Amino acid sequence: MKIDQRKYLEIQITESLDGQLSVEEQKTLEQQLHQFPDLLENYKALQTMPPITKAFSGIQPEPTAFRRLQEKLNNLQNIPGFHDLLLLYFKRYVLTGVFLVALILLSLRFMEPSLFDPAKPAPGDQQNAIELEQLDRIPEYVLINNLTNELQFPRNQTGQ
Amino acid sequence: MMVSVATITVPAYPKRLQMLFAEKNKAVVQEGITSNPMEELKRQLPEFYPRIYRAISAITYGSGLSAEDLTQDTFLRAFNNISDFNSHSSIYTWLHRIARNITLDAMRRLKIRRRIGLAYPTADSMDQMTDDTFPASDDDQEANLLLRRAISRLPNDKKVLIIFKDLQELTYAEIGEILDIPEGTVKSRLFKARIMLKDELMQSGYEHEN
Secondary structure, eight states: HHHHHHHHHHHHHHHHHTTSOHHHHHHHHHHHHHHHHHHHHHHHHTTTTTOOOHHTTTTOHHHHHHHHHHHHHHHTTOOOOHHHHHHHHHIIIIIHHHHHHHHHHHHHHHHHHGGOOTOOOHHHHHHHHHHHHHHHOHHHHHHHHHHHHHEEEHHHTOOO | BBBOOOOOOOOOOHHHHHHHHHHHHHHHHHHHHOHHHHHHHHHHHHHHHHHHHHHHHHHHTTTTHHHHHHHHHHHHHHHHHGGOOOOOSSSSHHHHHHHHHHHHHHHHHHHHHHHHTOOOOOOOHHHHHHHHSSOSSTTTTHHHHHHHHHHHHHHHHHHHIIIIIISOOOOHHHHHHTTTTHHHHHHHHHHHHHHHHHHHHTTTOOOOOO
């Protein structure tokens, strides 16, 4: 209870020093402060404190400093945020990039159809097939091929 | 010894980007319910700048930090983060919050640098240097010097409270908003800070009238 009253009086002292109490309230405060001699002593001492405004009067910033700040602020206003940058550069660069990627993919499709259509043989595969067909027409190749097969898989072993 | 805090270099951007950014700002003005905080801040800049500079000068007094640099950082951060500004509070209060954060961060960094030997404070030269920025406007030069030095010796949280209330004349509610504490706590802490300041003044040989 006494702690609460003490805290209340501290607040009242602050308000009194800041001129926020009426004459009656100040009188009541002084009466109440007699219960707390230390607070009363502090209250009286604080009333005679020199004003701080006087101690720090005459402080003025340099005129050039204010001008420098305004220059910095003018420049600052021209700095766009990430959102602005994204909006500005999206159309220009991202769309160009998408177009280029699409162009590259299309050109690849015409060059290598098998990359996109697995059912369709690649030009290389077709060429190999043609070459094999042509080799089968050469009698020497057929003979050598048959002999090789015979050596690897003789008829008596295979049962044929 | 003055310590430069930050140097910001701003690159040049193409005209198209500048136009885009201008259009974006214009859109914000049209969407704004009452007014655009950016425009509001720009409009009140000449009024706010000396006040914020004064607060930062008082907080950093005797530390060796450049109040000018910190003030510029405060406004640059405010303009950079204007989208974070909550329209329920005032720009002036919001600027004080930024100034406080920037200044206390700089002081913390400086303290660490001094601890590890990267910065060397010289108390006498610092006092002379910072006192030059406070012209002797009255006969109480000695008393004012003692008061400034007493404030500089206070812990940062108490220093900020006293400066915001007694120098910047912010309300309890505004200080509470800046520090994220209730009004009652502001008053209670302010009382303790003032007591501490009084004790510091007494220790430094200041004698009040009574």
